Amino acid sequence: MTPVQIWAAPFSNKMATKLKKAKSAGRFRAKYGKSVRDKLVKVESKQKVKQKCPFCGKLGVKRLSKGIWKCTKCNKKFASNTYYLD
C-alpha cells in the first residue's frame, strides 16, 4: 500500500458523510431518486420562508394550500402562485 492510499481512505469517508444534504427531503430517505429530492428541497425551502405581500409589501405571507396565501400583517387571503410568490 502506498502512503497516498492510507491517507485517502479516512478522507473519503469524511467526504461521504459531509455530502449528505437531505434537508426537508430527508423524510424520503433514499426513495424517489436524488434529482427529484433535490428539486423538492428547492421548492419546499422557498415555501417555508415568509413571502412578500403584494398588498402591504411586508414579509408575512404564508402558504395555506395550493395557490392560497394569507398575509399575517394585513390579514388578506388571496390566490396566487402554487408554490411560492415572486
Ligand SMILES: [Zn+2]
Ligand atoms: Zn399584507
